[in-house]
Amino acid sequence: MKRIFKILFFFSLIFLFISNFSIESKKKELLKESEKYNIKDWAKFIIENSEDVDILNFNKDNFIFNLLSIKNNLEKVEWKDKIDDSLLFYYVIPLRVSQEPVENFYRVYGDTIFELVKDLSMRDAVLKINEWCFSKMEYKPTEPYDQNATTTIKRGFGRCEEMMILFIKALRSVGIPAREAYTPYWPFTNSNHAWCELWIDGKWYFLGGGEPGDLNNTWFKDQVKRTGIVLSPVFGKGEKGYDLLNVSKNYFKPVKLKILSEDSTIVSVSVFNFAGLLPIVLDTLKDSITFELGKNSYFIFGYKNGKMDYRIVDLFSDTSVTLEVKKDFVKDTSFFLKVSNVVKDNNESFYKPNFDSLNIVRKKNFERLEFSGKSGDSLFDTILKNSRGNYEKILSFYERIDCSKKEILKIFLKNFAPKDLVFLDTTNLYNELKSLKYQLDGIDDSIIENYLISQRIYYEPISFYRYQLSKNFKKFKDVDDEKTFEKVYRWVEKNIKDESSDNFYKTIKTPLETFILKKGSELERYILVVAILRSLNIPAKLNYDIKMISYFGKDGWKYKSFGNTENKKKLIFLKFFENGKNISKEKEIYEDFSIERFKNHPDIIEPEIAENCDSFIKVETDYDKYYLIYGFRDDIGSSFVSLKNIIGDTINIFLDSLKIFSLTQKKSLKSFKNFEKLSKYKDVRDKRKMLIFLDLNNEESISTLLINKDFIKSFEGFIYIFTNKDDKVFDLFNKENISVFKISKDDLKSFDVNILPTIIVIEENITLFWIEGLNLNLKNMIKY
Known part of the structure; x- marks a missing residue:
């Protein structure tokens, strides 16, 4: 119990911190501390280019000691004199790789990685570190928000971006310049990809994170030659605190697309992906703008003051196109988007990893992550299994609390995504459980489970907020939930400044971060409202398009959005036919079709699928102008795309006009x-x-x-x-x-x-x- 009292005392300090927090004071505190370790220039660079939410979360462990670990290792490696200030500041000392949560990776793993490479050349060190990363993780699709490198090691797997994050941090920990590279969307298939670029002796190379292979000899080396663009974000460069470099020349010879239109026209270049048109570049032009892109066909779109225009461009040589933004909408149409053929690279690989040996090490590492015991409770066993390398911490917490809290803990953690269980820090968990209330009469269990007990609201880092928010807003609680909602809503609208950021490295703020900083984007303000309501025992959620909030009152779900008091909804019935047969039940959103709005740029929406039955798909949306996009690909990935205006409430789609194999290139x-x-x-x-x-x-x-x-x-x-x-x-x-x-x-x-x-x-x-x-x-x- 002593530990629990310490936690309560810790929370009282946090409470004091919340009411007196100042970003400027925190910056001065971090800079003053950095002087003691002779890293003030490094600290100043990071602080000047970091978002306030990161400044809020920086501390001695994850800021000072992280930088100090990099400094100590860099001073001991043989390539230290090759790293100039530009490489150092942009590609070695940044503590972020992408939008992963802040962590103290360098302090924890810096010494281990240095011991692996201390006697190696720069090239051999890169290959050795990638073998180490391979032994710690494997590729598996995961939830759409990023886990940090420490979580990937504790979980034993991650998707491509998470594998890249671990590899880049491991390289930077010993002073090897590294950066993210990614293609936003493949033009020849669904999804996208991210990997690592690293600098060795004056040249940038590429490798997949945790995918041992020779430099520039990856599984995607042929595919990336066919993509539209390869981008690399750079921390601290440019007026926004970051820059986005077009590094396509490192992979293929791009061609130039020059777009001309009126000043201030928003222009985008899109490919067919996830059954929709998705932009790979987006900008506002002055007279003209030029993009360097891969050799493919693209959907070019321009938008200004509610008017639009588009072109289909076969970009296989330098091309200019003019957009006349005079149309009110895009008419129904169909078009081909061609892609480049595969050109196989047969470059010889001189480095041959010993996969038999590496797989033995990996297997042993993975075994250490698995909970193989039995707690006597099948639900809790499942929670521990999903917690992977974090199961010992959760099990230890479980064993220390009394029986009544054990049941609450299981109900609470049952609703955590596996990624969140691995990331979970139990330090503040006890007070969160004390604040959790979930017994509501007359409300369906699924609503209580998904929209009251559930801790996660959107894709923000998982966090504890109920204890603090319930204390701060308990005076807002009324017997009438509608009055409670109005009070909370108005308080957030008045006291939390609407401030958005397009910084590449910005994460979505947690509810407490938005509350402490007193500012946030529209989405972050909505997340805070939902968090406060759940803290006051009112089920709440974000709406499907994340532009509205809902709470569950005595008359069911009620909706509201900032600056918009109306909540008009419409139902759309989609019916797909082929050879006279209704095949609607076979169709899935993002695989077979998408629904988009064309405001500023083509934008896939995430509508509420109200019903998917044998003869139709019922979709609920706001009142707006929407387009149905659907299509298919041939054997090399070129696509035939159809665009149809959604007019009325029933849309019939006939798929007989062009058969799949009439698009297939028979000669191939x-x-x-x-x-x-x-x-x-x-x-x-x-x-x-x-x-x-x-x-x-x-x-x-x-x-x-x-x-x-x-x-x-x-x-x-x-x-x-x-x-x-x-x-x-x-x-x-x-x-x-x-x-x-x-x-x-x-x-x-x-x-x-x-x-x-x-x-x-x-x-x-x-x-x-x-x-x-x-x-x-x-x-x-x-x-x-």
Whole structure:
């Protein structure tokens, strides 16, 4: 109990801190402390270019000692004299890589990483560090908000950006300049990708985070040549505190697109991705603007004062286009967006990682992260398993509290996303549990669980806020929830300054951060309102388009938004037909279609799917002008896109006008002649079959398999998966018509398969479909 009393005392200090916090005082305090360690210039640079929310969270551990760890390691490595001030300030000492939560990674892991590389050259140090990262994590899709490097190590996996964050921080910890590189959206398939650029002896190279391989020799080296643009954010450069560099020249020879229009026209260049038009560049022009982009077709859009214009541009050489922003809307239309062909890079790799040895180390690391015991409670066991490397901390907390709090803890943590359980710090958890109230008569359990008990509100870092906010706003609580809501809403509207930031490195503030700083974006102010209401035992949520808040009162859900008292909703019924048959039940938003508004730029909205039944999809939106976007791709990823105005409440979409295979480039279709090689695995003389060749050491194959798993499982025919290693992922495909075989690299080559992944569809020994490389949307390519 002594520990709990200490926590209560700690909270009283926090309370005092909240009422007296000053950003300027905190900056002076950090600078004064940095002088003691001779890092004032470094500290000054970070402070001058950081958002206030980071200044709020900086302390001696995650600021002073992080920088000091980098300084100490840099002074001892053999490349220290190669790092000039420009490299040092922009690519070594920044404590952020992306939008991950602040952490003390360098202090914790700096010594370990230095010991790995202390006798190595710069190049060998990079390769060694990437092996270390590989041993700590593997690729798996995760929740859409970033976890920091420490969380990735404790969890044992992350998506591409999270793997990149760990790799870059590991490199910077020993003074190796490193930066993020990413393509916003692939033009030839769904999704995007992020990786690491690193500086060695005067030149920038690229590598995937935790993906051992030679410099510039990654699984995506061929795919990135086909993308639209590669960008790299730079902390501390430019008037905004960051700059966004176009580094496409490091990967391919870009061509120039010059756009002319009226001054102050907002122009965007979009590709087809997630069944919608998504901008890869966006800017406001003065007379003209020039972008350097990859050789593909693009949807060019201009917007000014409610007027618009667009062009479809086949950008395979330097091109100029003029936009006349005079249209009120875009008329129904269809168009092709072509993409570049795959050009395979056969550069020889001189570095050969020992994956057998690395996988042994990785397996041991992962075993340490797994909770394998039994607490006697199946729900709590699941929580501990999802907590991965954080389970000991949560279990220790659980064992120290009394039985009544144990039940509350389980109910509370049950609603945490796995990523949040791994990130969770139990220091302030006790008071949060004391403040949690959830017994409401007459309200559905799902509403209480999702919109009252649930701690997360949007994609902000998970945090504890109920204890502080309930204390500050308890006087607002009224027997009438509507009056409580109005008081809270008006207080936030009046006292929290509406201030947005477009800084690349800015995270979404937690409710307490917005409260302490007394400013936030519209979204952050909404998050605060929801947090206060939940702290006062009123279910609340953000609306689907995050531009409105809702609370659950005696008459059900009620809605409100800042500066807008009206809340008009409309229902849209979408019906998809093919060959006279209604196929609406097969269609999914972001896979088969999207709904967009064209204000400033094409913008996919996230509508409420009110109902998805056999004959229609019912969508709820605000009253506004919307467009339905849908399309499909050919075998190399070029897309045929349709744009349809949403007028009225029922939209019929007929998909017969162009068949999928009429877009397929037949000349690129290969003939598969290796049936005799397949016969030693299983009889393949079936009527229809899909052959999938994978390398499960790279993200390209893993992503293609996981994203398309539902479609693969539903394929009508036999499926043969050939891969280089066993993996638990195949447990997802426990189906009679699917066979998995482990084969060697030489076996793969004997099938005339040179690029992985490769997917082939055969019927009666005739090759119908053959695609190579990353593909995240098979559903709309393979169709009969």
